[in-house]
Amino acid sequence: MLSEHTLSNYRRDLDQLARFCDDQRIADWQQLDTRLLRRHIAALRSRGLAGSSIQRKLSACRSFYNFLINEQRLQHNPALSLQAPKSGRKLPKPLDVDQLGSLLDQTPTEPLEIRDLAMLELFYSCGLRLAELVSLDQFDIDLRDASLTVVGKGRKERQLPVGRSAIKALRQWLEVRDQLAGADQEALFVNHRGGRLTPRGVQQRLKRWGLQSGTQGKLHPHRLRHSFASHMLESSGDLRAVQELLGHADIATTQIYTHLDFQHLAEVYDNAHPRAKKTDT
Known part of the structure; x- marks a missing residue:
C-alpha cells in the first residue's frame, strides 16, 4: 500500500503529464508513444528537475499505463524502455x-x-x-x-x-x-x-x-x-x-x-x- 504522500506525488505527476498531452494536442492515451514521452522527459530535464524526480514521474506513468493495460484499454506501455537521466546527489550540509x-x-x-x-x-x-x-x-x-x-x-x-x-x-x-x-x-x-x-x-x-x-x-x-x-x-x-x-x-x-x-x-x-x-x- 502506498502512503498518502506518495499518492499525492503520483497524482501531481500524472496531472503534469496530462498538461503535456494537452500542449501536444494529444487527445487519447494511445497517441502518447515512447518518442513523445522522451520529449516530455527532456523538457523536465531542461527545467532543472533532478533525475530522481524524473524517475518518480516515469514510475507514475508506468503504473498508470499498466492500469490501462489491465483494464484492456491499451496493449502497450510506452514508458517501459525509458530511464531517467542520472544526476549527482546533492546532500544538505550538516549542522555542526x-x-x-x-x-x-x-x-x-x-x-x-x-x-x-x-x-x-x-x-x-x-x-x-x-x-x-x-x-x-x-x-x-x-x-x-x-x-x-x-x-x-x-x-x-x-x-x-x-x-x-x-x-x-x-x-x-x-x-x-x-x-x-x-x-x-x-x-x-x-x-x-x-x-x-x-x-x-x-x-x-x-x-x-x-x-x-x-x-x-x-x-x-x-x-x-x-x-x-x-x-x-x-x-x-x-x-x-x-x-x-x-x-x-x-x-x-x-x-x-x-x-x-x-x-x-x-x-x-x-x-x-x-x-x-x-x-x-
Whole structure:
C-alpha cells in the first residue's frame, strides 16, 4: 500500500503529464508513444528537475499505463524502455555542534514553540524522516523506556532509542499539548487548530526557527536527519547500526549520508575484517 504522500506525488505527476498531452494536442492515451514521452522527459530535464524526480514521474506513468493495460484499454506501455537521466546527489550540509546548540538550547514558553522544540529534538535525536514524524501518535512514544516506534518506508516498523534532551522536550510538550488538541486526537504533534500537523506546517516552522537562530543555510527536516547520520557515524564508525537507525534497506544509501573519507573507512575495515588485520612480520 502506498502512503498518502506518495499518492499525492503520483497524482501531481500524472496531472503534469496530462498538461503535456494537452500542449501536444494529444487527445487519447494511445497517441502518447515512447518518442513523445522522451520529449516530455527532456523538457523536465531542461527545467532543472533532478533525475530522481524524473524517475518518480516515469514510475507514475508506468503504473498508470499498466492500469490501462489491465483494464484492456491499451496493449502497450510506452514508458517501459525509458530511464531517467542520472544526476549527482546533492546532500544538505550538516549542522555542526555549535549550530545545533544555538538552535536547540532555548527555553520556549508558548505551546507552539514548546511543540517546535520537541519536534526539532526528535528529528535530531532519532534521524526521522518528515513523513515519519508527522505520522506519529502519542502511543508511539514510551517516555519511561526512552524509545520510539516508527513506521518508515515500505510500512516497515522500527524501534528507536530517544535521547535525554528529546525526552525532556517531549515531556514539556505533552504537558501543554491538551491546550491545542482535542480529547479524541491521537496525533503526537498538532497544529494551532488541534489537527494533525502537516508536512508543510513542519517545514514552515523549521524554516522560521532557522532564521531566528541565525542558522547558515536553510533549516529543513532532511538537514536534521543528515546531521544525525553524519554525527553518529563520525562518532561510532558503525555503518550497520546507523543503517538500522535510519531505516535504510540498502547500506549503500547510508554511506551516501556520511562525510567520512575513504581513509577512515579503510581503517575501520583493516581493524575489523579477520582477513584484513595487519600482522607483525
